[in-house]
């Protein structure tokens with residue numbers, strides 16, 4: 178599908194098992210890249226480390242982080258980073274503004290409170306930068322950790338405002354007035370139309386009997402996601418990524434506002450293809466938002482029998 182900036186949804190850092198705080202040196206590169214949005218369609222993305230959403234950062238409550246933000250000389254715009262896991266002016270953005278020409282800035286912070294948090298570029302026209310792809314997730318695990326699961330996936334939903342309608346070919350152009358009206362032509366997971374489907378990046382996979390977890394960051398910049406697994410339910414989930422709280426159980430559709438995250442677990446008692454969607458379904462049918470999980474294994478007709 179050409180050069181893609183889609184973050185690999187399967188590439189999630191290992192859960193944290195240690196019982197003490199450590200220090201992390203994290204380097205993020207602001208990269209402006211022209212890449213594939215859809216088969217035959219390219220777009221000028223802005224990314225962290227060349228992927229959308231940006232790298233999944235995983236730390237533990239009370240850990241400290243030195244975060245270095247670098248902008249190579251090939252960039253044409255200023256960038257900065259605001260992490261919602263940070264106490265400090267602009268969530269770190271005031272201290273990390275990097276201008277074109279090649280520059281690095283660092284900030285050090287302590288993760289005092291647990292949860293799943295968005296990070297995003299925070300220059301004055303941050304709505305455009307986020308719409309071009311500059312958002313990601315940092316998970317601060319609570320001291321006691323998270324309940325173990327068999328597989329974890331990482332998705333980011335956001336919308337793109339283009340002059341050209343959905344399905345156009347060639348290089349698509351950013352449309353400021355459409356963004357101000359909040360009328361995108363594209364709503365996608367991981368910066369790719371129909372991202373995790375057979376015709377694009379392929380389905381995600383799991384097996385009957387497993388428990389799986391989805392980390393979802395809602396970049397926006399403007400649209401709220403009504404996040405739903407078709408053919409399943411969030412057996413246990415943490416709205417707003419608020420991991421310090423007890424999870425909700427058996428939630429069908431969970432709102433994930435822009436600038437927030439979601440952590441949800443599913444049980445897989447039967448083989449099926451789960452479709453992860455925003456239940457504002459025109460975004461699925463007409464704007465490119467879809468990720469599928471293929472659950473393979475033995476049928477379980479006592480739970481579900483498609484041909485009784």
Ligand SMILES: [Cu+2]
Nearest residue numbers: 255256298306
């Ligand atoms: Cu930026």
